[in-house]
Amino acid sequence: MKTAVIVFPGSNCDRDVAVALREVSGTAPTMVWHGDTTLPDGVDLVALPGGFSYGDYLRSGAIGARSPIMRAVIDAAERGVPVLGVCNGFQVLTEAGLLPGALMRNAGLDFVCRDVALTINNAQTAFTSRYAAGEKIIIPVAHHDGNYSADAETLDRLEGEGRVAFRYAEPVNGSARNVAGVLNAAGNVLGLMPHPERRIDGAAHGGVDGRRMFEGLLETVGA
């Protein structure tokens, strides 16, 4: 599997996601600087990592979403290449218009950093094929702006189309309808606030629920 991790100034989970991709696929990803304009030829998966791109200036993810590499990421997404945005990567994807809605300040105003339970709401996606529908998994969150917001009509549409792939089992940050992860209409772009790359090693992380997402992706792209 040929993967790429986009690195923005202020990304801080780029290494973690690179380790996860290398562990699962056996090949280290290409790290692509935000100022670049092209992705590696034939890339099978693009990951946008967590962190604080551009110091969260203006709005979380707002400046990163307008950086030069994003044109190539949007083109790849439109070609059907799977794109995974974790945490700040999710914020960048909404700001870039690849996913609907917006991520606002947590309702309790606190930075939330702990393991949370997620419910798999749709197991028929490139990202969730190794999970069962309705299954509860444990994945850590670490964010200040994870409060998913969209109008009722958009939320109804997302739910109706099975695009709310992951839900918080209990309220975590005020997210509308407990949305933790959403897909684009084609199903190849996922934004997720929790960090699957921090749950890939049973001994070090206390579980492998995150690893299963990367394993499922590997299977889907057939590499």
Place this chain on the structure above:
Amino acid sequence: MKLRIFVTLKPGVLDPQGRAIHKALDGLGFAGVNDVRAGKLIELDVADDMADAQVDEMCRKLLANTVIENFRVERA
């Protein structure tokens, strides 16, 4: 030309920061505050002949997220 761009949350969008400010004002003993909404003011110095359409486009493409925010432009 100086522009002042006011970016505010759309009505109905929950504003946790406004709520926290409201609570703090209550805590300081200021009675009679009905509601608080927090927004942003962005000041731009632009070419005098910049077209309104371009200002509008800058606001829509970057300065405001129109999913959750409204904006208003004031010319100084």
